[in-house]
Amino acid sequence: MAIAPADSPQCSPPQASKTDAGNRDIGEQLMLMKRCLMPSRLLIAGLFVLMFGTWPLGATPAAATPIGKVRVDVRIARDAAHAVVTLDRPVLQFDFEPGDVVRDGVFDMLTPGLTFLGERVTGTTPFRHFELRVRPATREYDAKYPSFYSIGDGGLIFMPALKGNETAWRTQFTIRMQSGQVRAPASGSIAGGYVYVGPAALVSKLPDLVVVADPGTPRWLVDRSQAELATAVRYFTKAMGMKLPRTPVLIVKNIEDGTGFVGDVTPGSVTALRFHGAASGLPTSEINRIQGFVLHEAFHFWNGGVARVAKGTPSWLHEGGADYAALMAGHTSGTLSDADVSQRLADALTNCKSGLESEGNKPLAALSFLSNRVRYPCGMILQWAIDLRIRQASGDRQNILDIWGKVIRAAAKQRETTYSLKDFYAAAGIDDPATFAPVALIVDQGGGDRWETLVTALEAFGADVSTIATPDTRRPALLFHLLEQNCKALPKGASYGFYLNDGVLKLQSPAGCSVLADDPVIKAIEGANPVALSAETYAAVQGKCVSGAGVRLTTGDGRTLVAACTAPLKPAPKGYVVKAWKKSSPA
Numbered sequence: 001m002a003i004a005p006a007d008s009p010q011c012s013p014p015q016a017s018k019t020d021a022g023n024r025d026i027g028e029q030l031m032l033m034k035r036c037l038m039p040s041r042l043l044i045a046g047l048f049v050l051m052f053g054t055w056p057l058g059a060t061p062a063a064a065t066p067i068g069k070v071r072v073d074v075r076i077a078r079d080a081a082h083a084v085v086t087l088d089r090p091v092l093q094f095d096f097e098p099g100d101v102v103r104d105g106v107f108d109m110l111t112p113g114l115t116f117l118g119e120r121v122t123g124t125t126p127f128r129h130f131e132l133r134v135r136p137a138t139r140e141y142d143a144k145y146p147s148f149y150s151i152g153d154g155g156l157i158f159m160p161a162l163k164g165n166e167t168a169w170r171t172q173f174t175i176r177m178q179s180g181q182v183r184a185p186a187s188g189s190i191a192g193g194y195v196y197v198g199p200a201a202l203v204s205k206l207p208d209l210v211v212v213a214d215p216g217t218p219r220w221l222v223d224r225s226q227a228e229l230a231t232a233v234r235y236f237t238k239a240m241g242m243k244l245p246r247t248p249v250l251i252v253k254n255i256e257d258g259t260g261f262v263g264d265v266t267p268g269s270v271t272a273l274r275f276h277g278a279a280s281g282l283p284t285s286e287i288n289r290i291q292g293f294v295l296h297e298a299f300h301f302w303n304g305g306v307a308r309v310a311k312g313t314p315s316w317l318h319e320g321g322a323d324y325a326a327l328m329a330g331h332t333s334g335t336l337s338d339a340d341v342s343q344r345l346a347d348a349l350t351n352c353k354s355g356l357e358s359e360g361n362k363p364l365a366a367l368s369f370l371s372n373r374v375r376y377p378c379g380m381i382l383q384w385a386i387d388l389r390i391r392q393a394s395g396d397r398q399n400i401l402d403i404w405g406k407v408i409r410a411a412a413k414q415r416e417t418t419y420s421l422k423d424f425y426a427a428a429g430i431d432d433p434a435t436f437a438p439v440a441l442i443v444d445q446g447g448g449d450r451w452e453t454l455v456t457a458l459e460a461f462g463a464d465v466s467t468i469a470t471p472d473t474r475r476p477a478l479l480f481h482l483l484e485q486n487c488k489a490l491p492k493g494a495s496y497g498f499y500l501n502d503g504v505l506k507l508q509s510p511a512g513c514s515v516l517a518d519d520p521v522i523k524a525i526e527g528a529n530p531v532a533l534s535a536e537t538y539a540a541v542q543g544k545c546v547s548g549a550g551v552r553l554t555t556g557d558g559r560t561l562v563a564a565c566t567a568p569l570k571p572a573p574k575g576y577v578v579k580a581w582k583k584s585s586p587a
Helices: 219-240 290-306 317-333 339-355 371-392 400-412 423-429 437-444 448-461 469-485 535-547
Strands: 069-077 080-097 107-109 114-115 120-134 148-151 156-158 169-175 182-183 194-199 203-206 208-215 249-255 262-268 270-276 463-469 497-501 504-508 524-526 551-557 562-563 575-580
Touching: 069 156, 069 194, 107 114, 148 249, 148 262, 148 524, 194 249, 194 270, 194 575, 208 219, 208 317, 219 249, 219 270, 219 400, 262 290, 270 290, 290 317, 290 400, 317 339, 317 371, 317 400, 339 371, 339 575, 371 400, 371 437, 371 448, 400 423, 437 448, 448 463, 469 497, 469 504, 504 524, 535 551
Parallel strands: 069 169, 208 249, 249 270
Antiparallel strands: 069 080, 080 120, 107 120, 114 120, 148 156, 156 194, 182 194, 203 208, 262 270, 463 575, 497 504, 524 551, 551 562
16 A cells, blocks of 8 residues: 655544554654544555456465365445355355455354354354355555445455465355446456456546546546556556556545545556545645655556565565655656655655654564554665665666566566565665665664664765754644643544644544544644744743643634643654755766
8 A cells, every 4th residue: 555745644543553554753744643544545555466367257376275165256236245155065164364454344244143253254053155245444444455345336346355264265256247237357367456346337448547436536536546547657667667467457436534545556457546535625735646646556566466575575665665666756757856855755764763763663673563654654765775875886877666677577577476575685786684774774773873873874875864853843743742631532443633734734633632622723822823833832832731731722713722731742853854865966
């Protein structure tokens, strides 16, 4: 999945949940949430094998010799997907394949006498058949694919959600088409990814792209998305030195809840883009990020489709690689200036630092799960460092995209079509990652003193980096300090945060946030501009919190709210400033 790099909603962790939806940690890019709606999450993975076959869909390959066969018959309606599962032998329990997919809360068991929990179907007596209803997803999860969501009077089904555990079962899928329905992709096996089934009227076949647009999606957004994707595919086809084996399929849907956008990529060159709150128009800052969002998704056609990551490969390579490739593509096209690239990298460096600090300053290699707050920004910084090294060693004749092309072409020639982190290091000429300081500092070494050393290492390759407290570092620190102390009675699963779009600051503060509840627009904090939050205003709030006098916030409709604050507000964190992201080329 992928994440766009600016003006993101800021969200807090709800109670007892694992971070899974934020990758921007300071300023508008800071994401301090755990389970809130991803605003700029570009969630992309392409983690399943690319397969070709004939209709109906072929059997999925098994990791070991399975003991049985299972047939899954799927039919799609607007309100749900229905799956009839038939086993070749009676069992007391049946397990689905574990994976990055959401089943809890959307799978309903329709067969009496059977129960479904987690990944397991259980019966009190042996069974060979059962039927499930898969309801449309209603929220986003970090690094997990929705099993199903509606597209007009049809829907998009993630087939691996219905796959039997491959150590025990060989799964065969069949889609039962209803009158008037078509599917996309229209041919080949899609047992490893998304497939649209629904009205033909929602499908547009362009020369180099198939587009499926939900009727609730604004036409301008569909046109912009398909134009950006077509351009991205042409760019990366040339950069990677490989054409895609299938015509890409673009799925576009607008969802009125929330803000921002989310994207997924699955085998067969299918990308599903979900925009939140776009029907009434998007802020200019969000519209400007669509190109980077789509470029990120498009790169996954190659680094997660043509070739795929080997088991055990850290997600920062896959996702950080797509983020940085999108950044370089935008720069090459002239859409992004050197100043734009420098700002994006400064944000990523700040976010990587704060993300790892939130994990106890552990190294990436010590984390069992890399949340969006970590894998995207830290992955981008590692790609940047490797890119600088390649440019320096080649006299600026090569860059990171040359390395990705080499890796993907080599993997595509193999039977398994996979690549590992070791393969990537080898292609980049890094024989021992422990001797390459940026990798050693972020991936293998912990502690808070590594960040100054990292700056020195980046500057050795031509970058110019410094640190300073800015409005973008003060704002989230101050607001989350106040929200944490006032949102003491949140409903289960609720979260808090804030949005900053086109200069308007709005809290995400549900019932349970005391005087800050009901998502007010904040016009002033202690009489000063909360967007251009100065050191003086920050110090004034620090004084109020020490005295326990409460902090005054002025709302957009003129009300004065006095937020409780009795805990000391720590000094404002510093963020990174990248004055030059690479050494200037000779004239």
